[in-house]
Amino acid sequence: MATDSLKVLTDKSEVFLKKFENGIGKFSANALNKHVALYSHLLQEANSIANEFSQYLDNWPSFQNTEAAEESFKKELVTSKIGQWFSLYGKIASHELYFSSLGRNGNCEGKIKELLEINFDSVVRFKLDFKIKALYSTGWVWLIMDHYTGKLFNLSSNREDAFPFSGMSPLLAIDLAEHAYESDFGSDKEAYIEEFFNDLDWKEIEKNLPIM
Incomplete structure (x- = not known):
């Protein structure tokens, strides 16, 4: 394929299906x-x-x-x-x-924990900020690192097709469309968000930190 073409993307479906074959927590x-x-x-x-x-x-x-x-x-x-x-x-x-x-016990540790504490004062306050944005969003909420400042913040959007701007590295994302949670949680969006936190793999999330 020519390098100036739109990119043909790799399908990771089989990887995710294998990962989720026994479910994840309450998912x-x-x-x-x-x-x-x-x-x-x-x-x-x-x-x-x-x-x-x-x-x-x-x-x-x-x-x-x-x-x-x-x-x-x-x-x-x-x-x-x-x-x-x-x-x-x-x-x-x-x-x-x-x-x-998704895929572990939600225990946040290592470098990513240090960064959350620096930028949000604590992991608890990060989760509260993220949760409030998620409760009132219908698209996505991402945890972002800004390349210009090196700071972390939570960014929300009501568009399902949105993605963070250039100059930012998304580290974590939660899908807030109804198809993401209604099968397992009904209309209880807050329970879905809490379970999301419980099942996070922070070691995997830390791999998304950019080399700066």
Whole structure:
């Protein structure tokens, strides 16, 4: 694939399905498997667009001969295909971060604990800040490191396809769409958030810290 094409993304579904085959804490295997299936569908859509974009690039010289065809191509590509891919990428990347963070007993230790204490005064206050944002968000909440200041903060969005801006490294993400929690927790969003904290793998989360 050409390096200037939209990126074809690696499907990690099998890795996540194996990880979740017995469930995680109060997250049932059935609910997690359905969530991974949604992620896989999003990824297939994104890769279909990426492959189509690559074909457009290969055929670009043929568009140069007809001005109308060229303009039609540009309009479709710029306003639709590229925008669709980046919208899908936001969902995919956040889901991968979310799935990767689950899997242990929620015990926070090591360098990431030190950073949380420096930036939030304590792990407890970090969780409270994160939880309040999550309760009133319908998209995502991420724990972010700002490359310019080195500080950690929690960033929320009500858009399911959003993803943190450049200059930031997302370390942790929670999915706040109803499909993430209603199967196991019904409408009890707070119980879902608390269980999320209980099942975090902070050693895995620490691996997302950037090398600065």
